[in-house]
Amino acid sequence: MDKLEELTQEARREHVPVMMDDGMTFLLEYIRDHPGVMKILECGTAVGLSAMKMASVRENITIDTLEVDPDMYQQAVANIQEAELSDRVFVHLTDAALFTTEKYYDLFFIDAAKSQYRMYLEHFWKNSYVGSVFVFDNLNFHGIVDHPEYSENRSTLQMTRKIKKFRDAIQSDDRFEVAWHPEVGDGVLLAKRIR
Numbered sequence: 001m002d003k004l005e006e007l008t009q010e011a012r013r014e015h016v017p018v019m020m021d022d023g024m025t026f027l028l029e030y031i032r033d034h035p036g037v038m039k040i041l042e043c044g045t046a047v048g049l050s051a052m053k054m055a056s057v058r059e060n061i062t063i064d065t066l067e068v069d070p071d072m073y074q075q076a077v078a079n080i081q082e083a084e085l086s087d088r089v090f091v092h093l094t095d096a097a098l099f100t101t102e103k104y105y106d107l108f109f110i111d112a113a114k115s116q117y118r119m120y121l122e123h124f125w126k127n128s129y130v131g132s133v134f135v136f137d138n139l140n141f142h143g144i145v146d147h148p149e150y151s152e153n154r155s156t157l158q159m160t161r162k163i164k165k166f167r168d169a170i171q172s173d174d175r176f177e178v179a180w181h182p183e184v185g186d187g188v189l190l191a192k193r194i195r
Contacts, residue, residue, distance in 0.1 A: 003186065006050075019111065019137055023076050028057055031058075037107045038061055044107045045073065048075070050109065055088050062088045065092070067092070068126070070093060096123070110134060145187070
């Protein structure tokens with residue numbers, strides 16, 4: 001078992017939110033199939049797993065990844081250093097909504113606070129260009145988005161209503177060419193900027 005696979009298993013044991021295997025495979029294949037993806041912004045580092053996996057696709061990939069939790073941030077920095085990827089994966093301890101940069105990115109991987117997806121999209125719009133792709137994970141949220149009866153937790157239901165509203169809105173947003181994959185992982189959506 002390689003180091004990244006060990007980290008994945010450990011994260012799952014510790015209930016760290018990591019992307020489902022088929023979702024991660026889908027994302028990595030997308031990056032592999034699109035050699036123009038070289039600069040990536042990730043919202044939601046957790047322990048750095050997805051950033052390290054994305055960086056491992058090609059040696060010309062650099063990633064800025066944003067994490068709001070100080071403990072997760074420390075763990076991610078340590079994991080990325082151990083993987084000898086610190087020269088290409090840069091972890092920022094910040095709320096994604098407060099992060100500003102002059103950089104443009106080829107791909108945005110949004111996997112942070114689910115109810116804030118619309119806000120992240122608009123916040124990073126200025127860092128995108130025609131052809132940039134936004135990838136959103138967890139748009140099914142364990143099936144609850146389409147089946148609210150699966151949960152009796154009020155805050156979960158409020159969040160999943162926001163996810164549904166976002167999912168519906170982006171699919172009719174004429175700034176993007178959208179590919180919605182409800183069957184992949186926990187629901188993955190790709191939105192490519194077309195204007």
